[in-house]
Amino acid sequence: MERYQLAVKVRETRGKEAAKKMRQQMKIPGIFYGANSEPVMVTFKEGELRRILKNTASKNIIMGLQIESSEGTDSKVVILKELQLNPLKNSYLHADFCEISMDKELTLNVPVILINTPAGAALGGILQAVRRELEIRCLPDKVIEKLEVDVSGLGIGDT
Numbered sequence: 001m002e003r004y005q006l007a008v009k010v011r012e013t014r015g016k017e018a019a020k021k022m023r024q025q026m027k028i029p030g031i032f033y034g035a036n037s038e039p040v041m042v043t044f045k046e047g048e049l050r051r052i053l054k055n056t057a058s059k060n061i062i063m064g065l066q067i068e069s070s071e072g073t074d075s076k077v078v079i080l081k082e083l084q085l086n087p088l089k090n091s092y093l094h095a096d097f098c099e100i101s102m103d104k105e106l107t108l109n110v111p112v113i114l115i116n117t118p119a120g121a122a123l124g125g126i127l128q129a130v131r132r133e134l135e136i137r138c139l140p141d142k143v144i145e146k147l148e149v150d151v152s153g154l155g156i157g158d159t
Contacts, residue, residue: 003077003111004052008032008103008128010069010095019094032067032078034099041114042067046092049083058145060108065097077140102140109133110144116152125156 004112011022011029019029027045033039052063061080065075075098087109102108112134134147 003062004055005046005064005066006044006052007045007068010067011041011043014041023091023093028095030097032065032076032079032097032099037099039078040067040069042097044095049092049095056145058143060110060143060145062100062140062143079140081108085113093120096153100140104139105137106140106143107135107137108143110136111146113146113148114151115148116150118154118158119150120154120158123154127151127154137144 008030011018013022022043023046024027027043028046028049030042030044031039032042051060063080065076065078067076069081076097078097079100080095081098082094082096084095085091086093094096110133112127112129114127118125119129135146136144
């Protein structure tokens, strides 16, 4: 899986008004946190995140985060844990970045995509997909975007 890079800056301001001003400047407020790190409020350019999201179909996005502060720049490996969206304006409101370790397993949900038409459908059967997602556990460099399952061999009554 390709690793994306996102540059963020530490922010000192907090609250609704500060967040509103950031969004007017096309910057998004966010938070960086981890098991061994203190939470840090950050801000970043909306366009950079849009570029990353445009290039991936996965909802489990692992990226390098360059955190710029008054003390210098620090690099961390993170997963985009949550992204809040304003559905009316199609703009981002807030992002949560969680620090991960490349040698420690993650537990993630991956979408299950059914491909092809089951043989039983030609005989009047109906395919019922019970699960649309599957929980997997793997190292961060082994994360997959989706799990494709070929259902062409399924007949009536098969599972």
